[in-house]
Amino acid sequence: MTIRVLILGGSSEASALVRLVAERGDIEATLSLAGRTAHPLAAPIPTRSGGFGGLEGLVDYLRHHRIEAVIDATHPFALQMSRHVEEACARLALPLVALTRAAWKPVAGDRWLEVGHAADAVAILGEVPSRVFLTVGRLSLPAFAAAPFHHYLIRAIDPPDGLEALPNHELILARPPFSIEGEERLMRDKAIEFLVSKNSGGEATYAKIAAARRLGLPVVMIRRPKQAGTTTLDDPAQALAWIERHGRAPSPRGV
Numbered sequence: 001m002t003i004r005v006l007i008l009g010g011s012s013e014a015s016a017l018v019r020l021v022a023e024r025g026d027i028e029a030t031l032s033l034a035g036r037t038a039h040p041l042a043a044p045i046p047t048r049s050g051g052f053g054g055l056e057g058l059v060d061y062l063r064h065h066r067i068e069a070v071i072d073a074t075h076p077f078a079l080q081m082s083r084h085v086e087e088a089c090a091r092l093a094l095p096l097v098a099l100t101r102a103a104w105k106p107v108a109g110d111r112w113l114e115v116g117h118a119a120d121a122v123a124i125l126g127e128v129p130s131r132v133f134l135t136v137g138r139l140s141l142p143a144f145a146a147a148p149f150h151h152y153l154i155r156a157i158d159p160p161d162g163l164e165a166l167p168n169h170e171l172i173l174a175r176p177p178f179s180i181e182g183e184e185r186l187m188r189d190k191a192i193e194f195l196v197s198k199n200s201g202g203e204a205t206y207a208k209i210a211a212a213r214r215l216g217l218p219v220v221m222i223r224r225p226k227q228a229g230t231t232t233l234d235d236p237a238q239a240l241a242w243i244e245r246h247g248r249a250p251s252p253r254g255v
């Protein structure tokens, strides 16, 4: 018996789950990407790209494709998508689980300045022009236009729009993972005074945090938004087991 599953992607956990699912003949899975990355890594299962057209569009998609279970493996900061899928699955009584990585926690030697939003990160950088390494993703960059006097070293996968609002910047295009040694060298060579990061969790981008610790640099850490009420797993193998359970005995909703 096969089960039709939708995997909302955009995270390394989603990619890991997709690799596990691709080896199975009894799971008919589709990966959904937002379509923000120009050249996403090829996935070994059928993939759709682009928004669903809001909550109603998502409900229509789930109905039309007769999806039987959903895994929300979006990035921990993709709040709107998580809210939509929680509401859509509740409406259709579909089983839903979230797959996400644990948040990073500060350890001895870290100098974290934790803030709630990108706007708070801008404020905490202060009024004195500083050299700032911005690794917040292009969606959060507009907030930093409020402090155009800092020098920003910006790293992104694709060239972000609107960089003219940050006249004093240098752009690096690169895709994780990064090494601690490489991050340390970069921050030293560029005379970085602050690192700004989201608390994304996971290993692929943790090297910058470890490198900042080695260099004694302050890290402005943007906390995660509040999690939706969905049950959360942090291991792709557990998510596969969850799919298997629903394939054997589909339940109305929940884990």
Ligand SMILES: NC(=O)c1ccc[n+]([C@@H]2O[C@H](COP(=O)([O-])OP(=O)(O)OC[C@H]3O[C@@H](n4cnc5c(N)ncnc54)[C@H](OP(=O)(O)O)[C@@H]3O)[C@@H](O)[C@H]2O)c1
Pocket: 008, 009, 010, 011, 032, 033, 034, 035, 036, 049, 050, 051, 052, 053, 054, 055, 057, 058, 073, 074, 075, 077, 078, 079, 080, 081, 082, 084, 136, 137, 139, 198
């Ligand atoms: N936010 C981050 O820091 C971050 C970092 C790395 C990767 N990502 C990934 O980038 C994507 C966009 O992030 P975001 O913060 O813009 O999300 P978001 O604010 O939660 O979502 C905005 C809209 O983008 C569409 N969308 C998001 N994820 C989608 C998916 N997996 N499949 C189809 N449509 C999707 C939906 O459009 P409709 O309303 O039209 O359905 C959603 O309402 C996500 O897939 C996320 O996993 C985000």
